Amino acid sequence: MIAPTGTPGPKSSGIIPDVRRLRQSFDVVVPALVGVLVAFTVVATSAFTAAIAVPAALVALASGAALWWRRRKPVLVMAITLVGGLVVQLVAPLTVFPLAALVAIGSLAAARSPRFSLPALVLLLGVISLNFRTTTAEDTQFVMAVAVVVCAVGEAVRNRRVALAQAAQRAVGEEQARIARELHDVIAHGVSVIVVQAAAADDVFDQRPDRAREALRSIDATGRATLEELRKLLGAVRPEKRPGLDRLAELVEPLRAAGLHVDVRLDPVPLPAGVDLSAYRIVQEALTNTLRHAHAGRAEVVVRNDSGVLELEVRDDGRGGVAGFGRGITGMRERAALLGGTVDAGPLPEGGFRVHARLPLAVTA
Structure with a gap:
């Protein structure tokens, strides 16, 4: 019997669901708080008329809202927050801290190599250097140091993830x-x-x-x-107890720790051992390919019983290309074919990648 995982229900308890809810709440609160705070500061301290201050405040609000996507699209979010920080600095020079860009540089450094984060840091320092016109050199240098520290912390997080992967x-x-x-x-x-x-x-x-x-x-x-x-x-x-869909929670936790947000939805249904194992391996391969090749920030796993056929669907919001996926897709199709099933895989029109498998349940293990 498959136990539903991923979406916490009324009976959910334990440390992992609590941490997940806390992280989701944090992802909502930070963009809203930063956007509102910077927008309010622009309106309160702007040296220009409302005709200029109000659009600048809207830009600041949009920069904060963009932080919602900072884990999935860190480069784009960094660019948006840099533009927003520049606008805010020009319209409201007393806004010393480019808060949205400081949050974005940490997420960018944690998700991407220094090839991306260092140029972004240089641009951020350039925006911060505008403070030399309106405040003391000590304050400006302090904000620059904060930006460097935030970037370094993000890089340390990324290095730790890489070290753990290499050690494994x-x-x-x-x-x-x-x-x-x-x-x-x-x-x-x-x-x-x-x-x-x-x-x-x-x-x-x-x-x-x-x-x-x-x-x-x-x-x-x-x-x-x-x-x-x-x-x-x-x-x-290879112990006698073979993995199955009831162990998807164990499968996705390391992926979440690596920065891939995975939502899992399962329909409870008894499965033959062979189907259970193959379904697990297909999901495992799809998520592994997503983490390695798609540069995705979010993935969704849906498992449901459709009239005696087990349907698996794994979607992500990555680049949507098939480069690097070839062998994995071939292996998934071969595994499904042994059970009389099929696997379709390919990029989505709106972006991202989708793996869809159908496995007949009337198969003896």
């Missing part, structure tokens, strides 16, 4: 090498013994059939022992 990749590589060595040792030893015993049986087959039977019994025992060792080794690598 190294751990996987080391584990694969260890397993390969153990498989080599087990198989090489077993096959060597079998070859020697088979040769011995062939040598004495006509003259000493009793010795030949002993050699054959030894081959049988060695083969069984080797198979048992392989079962134990592979059992440790």
